[in-house]
Amino acid sequence: MSGPECCSNPPLLNPNAGAGHVEKLAGLDSYIAGSPNSNLAVLLISDVFGYEAPNLRNIADKVAAAGYYVVVPDFFFGDPYNPENANRAIHVWLKDHGTDKGSEAAKSIVEALKSKGVSAIGAVGFCWGAKVVVELSKSRLIQAAVLLHPSFVSVDDIKGVDIPTAVLGAEIDKMSPPELVKQFEQVLTAKPGKR
Numbered sequence: 001m002s003g004p005e006c007c008s009n010p011p012l013l014n015p016n017a018g019a020g021h022v023e024k025l026a027g028l029d030s031y032i033a034g035s036p037n038s039n040l041a042v043l044l045i046s047d048v049f050g051y052e053a054p055n056l057r058n059i060a061d062k063v064a065a066a067g068y069y070v071v072v073p074d075f076f077f078g079d080p081y082n083p084e085n086a087n088r089a090i091h092v093w094l095k096d097h098g099t100d101k102g103s104e105a106a107k108s109i110v111e112a113l114k115s116k117g118v119s120a121i122g123a124v125g126f127c128w129g130a131k132v133v134v135e136l137s138k139s140r141l142i143q144a145a146v147l148l149h150p151s152f153v154s155v156d157d158i159k160g161v162d163i164p165t166a167v168l169g170a171e172i173d174k175m176s177p178p179e180l181v182k183q184f185e186q187v188l189t190a191k192p193g194k195r
């Protein structure tokens with residue numbers, strides 16, 4: 001998260017947003033877009049606001065229109081971060097929704113996609129979700145990764161990445177400032193074909 005500005009303007013969550021539909025995948029409610037017959041999938045992993053964010057679903061729909069089967073799982077089990085809940089500050093919410101739990105659940109999603117005949121999976125992680133994507137990358141469970149203002153990701157995490165990866169940082173990001181993103185780039189460019 002870039003700082004307080006990330007949480008000061010949360011999206012209005014809408015379970016009916018998007019052209020896709022919600023179904024269970026590996027036990028998780030997941031927004032699904034695109035043809036189930038595609039053997040290419042993209043896993044979109046949300047920021048702390050979860051899978052009902054309309055902009056995230058719009059991105060899923062656009063990626064699906066390019067021919068991919070897109071899955072946006074609810075890694076928060078119906079409990080996305082709510083900045084209006086004064087009793088549950090972000091640091092408290094994160095204790096219940098650590099990226100380690102998301103990483104384990106994401107592995108189940110990847111396995112479910114493979115069992116449906118998907119032969120290649122890319123993953124995109126936004127903020128909180130970037131760390132989950134890094135963990136999938138280190139395990140080589142996916143074939144390509146994109147990290148967007150990657151909160152909670154360290155240089156040591158990036159050293160373990162061994163697949164093609166793009167890192168998109170934000171100029172004012174306090175959790176992953178441009179200097180840190182530059183270090184990520186240096187680590188990735190030292191690995192042929194991984195950037």
